[in-house]
Each structure stands twice: as structure tokens, then as C-alpha cells.
Amino acid sequence: MDPARARLTWLLIAIVGALTVCPVLMLVLGSFSEGLTAFGHFTTDKYVQAYTDPAFLEVIYNTAVFVLGTSLLSTLLALFLAYLNTRTDIPFKFLFKVISIIPMMIPHLLFAVSWALLLNPSNGLINLGLKEAFGLGNAPLNIYSLWGMILVEGLLELPIAYLIIAPAMASFDVALEESSRVCGAGTWRTLIRVTLPVLRPAILAAFTLGMVRSLASFAVPSMIGMPGRVNVLATYLYEMIATGFATDYGKAAAVGMSVLVASVTLIVIYRALTAESERFVTISSRGFRPSVIQLGKARMPLFGLVGLLSFTLIVLPVAVLLYTSLVPYSMVPSARAFAMMDLRHWIGVLGDPISLLALKNSLFLAVVGATLGVILSIFVAYVIVKVKTRAAGMLESLSYLSFSFPGIVIGIGFMWFFVQTPLYATIWALLLGYIATYLPYGIRPMSSAFIQIHSHLEESSLVCGASPLTTMRRIIVPLLIPGIVSGWILMASMFVRELTLSVVLSRPGTEVLAVQILRFAEDGLWGKLSALGIVMIAISTTLVVVATLVGNRFKVA
Amino acid sequence: MEIRICGVSKYYYSEGKTIKALDDVNLTIPANEIFTLLGPSGSGKTTLLRCIVGLEMPDTGEIRIGNDVVWSKEKNISVPPEKRGLGMVFQTYAIWPHMNVFDNVAYPLQVRNVPKDVIRQRVAETLRFVQMEGFERRPATKLSGGQQQRVALARALVAAPKVILFDEPLSNLDAKLREETRKELRAFLGKLQITAVYVTHDRVEALALSDSIAVMRAGQIIEIGTPKKIYFDADHRFVADFIGRANLIKATVRADEGGYTVVESGLGRIVCQHRDLAIGSEATLCVRPEFIRIVKGTGQAGSNLLNGRIESLVFVGEAYEAEIRVGDEQLLAKIDPDAHLNEGDDVSFTLDPAHCLLVAL
Secondary structure, three states, X not given: OOHHHHHHHHHHHHHHHXXXXXXHHHXXXXXXXXXXXXXXXXXXXXXXHHHHOHHHHHXXXXXXXXXXXXXXXXXXXXXXXXXXXXXXXXXXXXXXXXXXXXXXXXXXXXXXXXXXXXXXXXOOHHHHHHHHHHOOOOOOOOXXXXXXXHHHHHHHHHHHHHHHHHHHHHHOOHHHHHHHHHXXXXXXXXXXXXXXXXXXHHHHHHXXXXXXXXXXXXXXXXXXXXXXXXXXXXXXXXXXXOEOEOOOHHHHHHHHXXXXXXXHHHHHHHHHHHHHHHHHOOOOOOOOOOOOEOOHHHHHHHHHHHHHHHHXXXXXXXXXXXXHHHOOOXXXXXXXXXXXXXXXXXXXXXXXXHHHHHHHHHHHHHHHHHHHHHHHHHHXXXXXXXXXXXXXXXXXXXXXXXXXXXXXXXXXXXXXXXXXXXXXXXXXXXXXXXXXXXXXXXXXXXXXXXXXOOHXXXXXXXXXXXXXXXXXXXXXXXXXXXXXXXXXHHHHHXXXXXXXXXXXHOOOOOOOHHHHHHHHHHOOOHHHHHHXXXXXXHHHHHHHXXXXXXXXXXXXX | OOEEEEEEEEEEEEOOEEEEEEEEEEEEEOOOOEEEEEOOOOOOHHXXXXXXXXXXXXXXXXXXXXXXXXXXXXXXXXXXXXXXXXXXXXXXXXXXXOOEHHHHHHHHHHOXXXXXHHHHHHHHHHHHHOOOOOOOOOEHHHOOHHHHHHHHHHHHHOOOOOEEEEEOOOXXXXXXXXXXXXXXXHHHHHHOOOEEEEEEOOHHHHHHHOOEEEEEEOOEEEEEXXXXXXXXXXXXXXXXXXXXXXXXXXXXXXXXXXXEEEEEEOOEEEEXXXXXXXXXXXXXXXXXXXXXEEEOOOOOOOOOEEEEEEEEEEEOOOOEEEEEEEOOEEEEEEEOOOOOOOOOOEEEEEEOHHHEEEEEO
């Protein structure tokens, strides 16, 4: 390879390596150290302390139930929806697209909050309603439990699982099913014997990714688990480092190590599974039409179920937040409640200097972070896709490494690092952490954009006499604009809502939106929380709308 | 401008094996000719072209374009493609989809900082030359395959390159359009005084377009010559077989008579084009199907008159393809579609000695 490309490759390996490997190294180092500011002597004390703690066993049990339950729920729901969409005559199929995309715009934290507002035992709206209706003394439902966490997290992971399973189901060769039918097997038997086994890699991939994501999830465990004293690893770690508790970063690092190992292992399995599922999927290029199963009488009830699910996933959280932000205290929607509505929570939030600071910080991080992240992603994706050397392969592995890092664990690693630098407690620490953790989300759309650019387009520019830089500016970047825009939106909207890394790295003065919302929840300020949450959703949505408009303008026909 | 390639090799490493994409290639491409590199896929023709244009770097050797050394392993010279001043038409045309026709064609001039009014004039001239005037504002994505091909040609020509290179430029077109475009391309290139290097695996394209053809196999150049030389008078069995359909029959040289070489073969005694071969040596007799002439009744003796039986007869439109058995040999023959013959008929045919080629084993 020519020296310029080789130099670029090694430069990127250095940058990405520093961003992803450094927090892991610091985590390892920290787990064997005496304290956050002074490493001290090598010691295994923290491991002994962490793993002999009697509470630890219960945390592990909770985590296992939570992670497995969540993945099972989301995978089954996704399978059900994907089958309905691709194989049956269910009406209004556009709803499935909505289900798979819109929930990503609603931050997990707020989704969890809205369920807490509905089903918490003291003043959850549904509980209040049920108590009134049936004259009950106690709240019949309690979201602050393991099953509540599984329900909410499962719904949150549904879109991702759907996005993995639906394409696999849509693209597999129907002749496989048809031949089973011809052989005499009925619809149900064909489903069990042929369809599901062929889809097995995709289903397992969705399940594994669900496990990784729920293992790393902090929003639901903190919002729904912690009030009910149900700790999973993420919240257990948080309690070790959160101000107000007895902080112990060494012990946190020691526990974090096993979370990290589990997560990395799962991701390795996931990548093997997706590779296998690509091999399994047999797209026939002939214009085939999957045979559509007539649902008959079940059509409307099933559609009702899908409708309910989309309502729960999209409308409900926003509606609950909006309602809560307007009523003075929790009450069942009624004429009286609507009469009492006012803007006191909104005025309160917009006059609250810390909330405004959090808003300002989040916007800064979203705009600057996404821009820097996308620029880095462009170069990394270019090398990964277009420079096929061993070093480029190394860069690829490095850059997808952080995909498997649970936010809170990597946050602890970064903490060990930033404490040694002047970046500690500055917004730049958050910025670096965000870019490092979310880099794969920028690289992914960028590499698929690069893959679509045939190398001849680039080579012909060189032959025409343009330098590599001119070629980048005039040919590659313009062709990448759709990819750049979608990468930017994805990163910016993730940064606006970022919680797991922020709860570790955020300090007074560097509050961000999600952390501020968490604080409101801890203080029970549901009205203010809802108002700020609506602001957060509005920013996310605006980002997506503006970026889509920009993207359309540059769209290559 | 002349291109000289000396001792160029290029290796690829794949799964622990070394593949010689180019194996010590020595070649001089004369100035102002249409020179074709012809070969089956994997023969190294595209790699050689990409080495000339600078998109690949050879592992050994030297490449000169005119008087400039653009690549030399020994002298450590490597001129990047953008500094070589060449024009190239890619297999995919590589028309940039985000630009219109004007910007695509103007690009080579824009990157050379040519004044705007000169650019406008040159682009207009070039588009007129490829018969695409009036298409300046057309978005690149709204062009047909043939139009894309012309825009690609215009872009390759606009900066008046010393050499223009074509990498299988017609392979993405459908059969009918390919034929028309081939004729056009011939006409365009005929009007220009330019060295053109053309890569193809299509023998008809090579024969129709070229002044000279170099036939390649496994990273090596097997034979160079004019289309007629390659077709009628190839020295190598591989070349004779690759350039057209051929019946290849084992033969032994028996005599050298009256400017002809006479061989003994499965067909009997055949008078062939003269070759300097020792009496008694082995050779391969190559007879193209279209030079097998059916004679009515009994033909004149002495000019390779043979008798055989038609084993199969397939109507393919412009001709019959017949398999004629002569002794143990089976010959593929192209017969006039109006010949009244049936399978199983006994036929007599002649082979013109001028079209009986002897090629090396």
C-alpha cells in the first residue's frame, strides 16, 4: 500500500486505540489499585471485597433474570411482529415501520419514567384509577419490581430485535417453505420445522444483542429497579460510585471487569451469529412474493394487538409526560385535572439555572460531539472499507470494540483516566467519553455509504488529475453526504439523551439533560422532570426532522 | 506517445499463496495506435492497464510513457495517477452520480485550474465530438448506458491526454448497443491522433477495434500482432483457439512442397500454410469452422479434398453448425443456411491451404 494511506491508517489506529483501549486499561489498573487518586501498591483487595460481598449474589441473580427475561420478551415480540408483517395479510403495514424506528427517538430514561408514572405503587395513574374504580386500599400493580423492569426494558429492546429479525424473515427464499408444504406439512408444522430453524441465527443474534443491551442498560434499572430496591449490576455499580453513597471506585472497577468480560463475550457471539445468519439467508434475485397467510377472523384482533403495542411504545410515553408536566400533582385524568392544568412546572424548569446549564451542555455535546465523531468516522470508515491491509483490519476490530462496552463500566474506566488529567470534571471529558463510546454508531452508516461508492468513481478522479485530497473533497464527501447526515443524526440524538456514561462523568457544572432528569426523579419532582423530558424529546425529534430535510436535498437520485 | 513496459511483475498474496498477476511483462505499445490487451479473465490484462495508469504498483520493472519514467522499482520512481496525464474509461464508466454531464466532463480541467471560459469551450467541443451536445445540464443519473459511455469518453479526452486507456468499456452494454458503440468508438478514435490501450476479453471487439492485439494468459503476453495476423496466422495454439473457434487436430510434418508445409493427420494428408518445422516433428493443425467449404459432387483433387459424414446439424440463424466425422476426427463446420443437407449425409469438403494453420503444441 502507498505510504500516505499507511500513515493515515496508523494515525487512526493511534486515535481510536487511545479512545477505546485507554479506559479499559485504566479499569484494569484501577481494579488492582488502592484508590482513585493514588494508585498505590498492586492489590487484589478490591476483588476480594467485591466478590465476597453477600449482596453480590442477589445482584447477580437479579441481573441474570432481568437480562434473560428482557431478551426473551423482546425477541418473542419481534418474531411475532416480523411474522405478521412479512407473512400475513395484516392491515396497515406501515405501522411496523413506525414501531421499528420511532421508539429510538424516545429516550429510554423517559420511557421508563412514563411507566413509573403510570404504575408506581404510591401514585401511579393506573394504580390510582384502579383503586378508585374498585375501591381498593392498596395499589394492585407495582412496576418497581423485577417483572416491571423486564416489561419496560423488553419493550425498549423490541425495535432493535425487530430490525434484526424482520429483514431476515423478509429475505429468505420462500421456496424453502413451499417445498415443505408440497411435502405435506401444514402451515404450523412448516413454521416449526423450516421457518424458525432457518431463521435461528437471526433470532439468536437478536437475543444476544438484547442481552448485551440490557446488561448495559442503566435507565430502566435506575428508574424502576432502584425505587423497589431491585439492584442489577449496572445500578449496583452506580451505588458504589454515586455521590451520597460510600464511593469506592476500586471495587466498582473490580465488579466492572466481569460485566465487561461478559459483554465482550456476548458481542463476539453476536458477531459470529450475524455472520452465520448472512450465510443462511438465501435471497433469490428473481422477483419472488412470499406467500401471504390469510389471517381470516384473527386479522382484526391481531391488528388490535399491534395497534396497542404501537400506542404503548410511541404515544403513551409522550402523552404521560406531557400530562404530568401540566398537572400540579399526580392525579387520574379527569375534568378536575384538566381544569387545574397550568405551566408551573415548565416555568420552574425554564427558570432553573441547573436545568438550563444541563440543556446548554447537552446541546453543545450533541453538536460538537456528533460533528467530531462523524469526521473521525469518515476517516475510519474510509480506511476500513477502501484500504484492505492487515492494519485496516486491526482498525476495524478496534473501532467496533467499544460497541461491546457497557456505558457505566467504561465510564468508571474513563473516571480512572480523567482524574489523572486536567480534563477531570470538564465538559471535554464527557465529549471524549461520548465519542469513544458511540464511535461504532458513526462508523456503521459511514462504512455502508463507502461500500456503495464504487472504487472506480474514486480512481477515475485520480486519473483525471485530481489529487487525493481534491478527490476526497469533490467526489467522496459529496457522495457520502446521505451517510454523513444519518451518522450525524444518530450520534447527536444519542448524545442529547446520553445517561449511562454521564452519570459517572458528570460533575457539578457539567450536568447534562439525562442526569438532570435522573436527579429530578430521585427528588420526586415528576412535573419538572416531565417538562424537561418533553424538551429532550423535542430536541431529538427536531434533529431528525432537520437532518432528514438536509439529507433529502443532497440525496443522489 | 509510446509506452514501454520492461520486466514488470505484479504479485498478489492470497491465503498464503502467491499469485503472479503479471509475470515479467515486456511490451512496447507504439504511438498513435489502438492497442488491445486481449485475454481470458484472470490473465492480467486489467492489472497491466492499471499499472500503466498508476492505480496499481508493480513489484518489479519499469514503465515509461513517452520519455517519462512513471514507474521504476530500481530508480524508486512512482508517479501517482493524477500526475501521469492520462485519460481512462472505466468498465463501470464511473460517472459521478452527484454531478451533471458538464461537471463530469469539466472535472479534469477544473482540477488543473483551467480558466472558466476555456473550460466551457473545451467541454462544448468535446461533447460535440462524442455527439452529446445539449446534454450539459443533464444529471448523470439520467443517462442511458450508451450515453454514460460517451460522457466517460468525453471526460477521458477533454484534457487532451497523451494516452487513453479503456478497461472493458463495452462489457456493461447489451449486445446490440455494444455493436453500435464499438463502431462509434472506432470512428471516434480514428479521428484522433492518440495512443489508445484497450482491455477486453471479447475477441470480436479486439479484432474490430485494434491496430494491434496482444494476447495474454496467466500474466504473460503470448503473442502480439495485427488482428489479421492473430486471426489467420497465429503462432500459438492458445492464441488460435482463443481468438476464434477452431478445430485443433494433431499432425506430423511430412514434407515441405511448393511453399506449403504438408502434414499427416487424422484427416489424412493436409497441405498447410508454410511453417519452418522439421520434417517428422509434431504440430497442431488448426482449421476454423468457417473455412470448411462443402463442395457439390466431386471437387478438384489436390486442394485438401476430404470426405466425411454429417453427424449433427444445428440451425443457429446465420448458418448451420455441423459436426462432420472424418475417420476418428470430428470437425465443427459452419455451413451456408441454404445448403440442403441432412444429418447422416455423406459430404465432400475442401480446406484452403492458406487457412490451414500449423501452431505450436
